[in-house]
Amino acid sequence: MTAAPAAAVATCDLGPATERQVAVDLVRRGLLAAPAALAIGGLAWGWDGVASIGLAAALVLANFWASAALLAWAARISFGLVMGVALFGFLVRLALVSAVVLALEDQPWVRPVPLAVTLVVSHLGLLAWETRYVSASLAFPGLHPGPRPTTEKE
Amino acid sequence: MSTLVLAQQAAEGITNTGLAALTYGLGAIGPGIGIGYLVGQSVQAMARQPEAAGMVRTTMFLGIAFVEALALIGFVVFFLGQG
Numbered sequence: 274m275t276a277a278p279a280a281a282v283a284t285c286d287l288g289p290a291t292e293r294q295v296a297v298d299l300v301r302r303g304l305l306a307a308p309a310a311l312a313i314g315g316l317a318w319g320w321d322g323v324a325s326i327g328l329a330a331a332l333v334l335a336n337f338w339a340s341a342a343l344l345a346w347a348a349r350i351s352f353g354l355v356m357g358v359a360l361f362g363f364l365v366r367l368a369l370v371s372a373v374v375l376a377l378e379d380q381p382w383v384r385p386v387p388l389a390v391t392l393v394v395s396h397l398g399l400l401a402w403e404t405r406y407v408s409a410s411l412a413f414p415g416l417h418p419g420p421r422p423t424t425e426k427e
Numbered sequence: 428m429s430t431l432v433l434a435q436q437a438a439e440g441i442t443n444t445g446l447a448a449l450t451y452g453l454g455a456i457g458p459g460i461g462i463g464y465l466v467g468q469s470v471q472a473m474a475r476q477p478e479a480a481g482m483v484r485t486t487m488f489l490g491i492a493f494v495e496a497l498a499l500i501g502f503v504v505f506f507l508g509q510g
Contacts, residue, residue, distance in 0.1 A: 340491065359491060367499075
């Protein structure tokens with residue numbers, strides 16, 4: 274009697290939820306950058322700008338967090354579910370962002386320009402910021418780009 | 428003749444909001460295809476090389492987020508264009 278052959282391919286991943294780590298990092302960086310963005314919004318559009326930029330930033334961070342949580346949950350069950358969650362999650366999250374923005378667009382404190390600009394800039398900016406760290410740690414595990422070392426004057 | 432009249436009436440009925448919504452809908456097709464391809468290839472990579480799954484998942488998550496930015500830009504165009 275011979276042992277059953279091992280499966281040729283894996284069907285799920287029980288390893289650490291790397292998406293969640295990346296999302297937590299993104300949220301942390303977003304919270305670090307939020308005061309500066311809110312200050313710019315306050316200077317340019319007053320309290321309406323602050324509220325609009327805060328709403329857009331919250332939507333972007335919630336979107337990242339939801340995406341990571343769903344993918345991490347699905348990866349522990351099966352890769353087929355990852356496919357479904359990635360595609361339907363994309364549609365559902367986009368629909369939710371659209372619904373929230375369209376539901377609030379008539380509110381007197383919502384300014385379209387800062388809201389729209391913050392949605393795109395914060396999404397892309399946070400990703401670019403995070404990618405710099407992730408790409409370095411993927412190529413050289415344990416290495417993260419830090420501040421440029423200061424040269425001592427001789 | 429009647430077809431021409433109907434087409435003219437339809438063209439007159441297209442508003443800014445309709446055009447913006449059409450742009451948004453068309454703009455969401457590309458990211459949908461992109462995410463499908465990206466996740467499909469990632470799943471294949473994870474299934475073939477489970478030891479690299481963590482790295483693949485990290486890259487996949489960032490890739491999905493970058494592709495989603497395209498759809499978000501489509502939504503922003505819709506949002507700003509409907510006014």
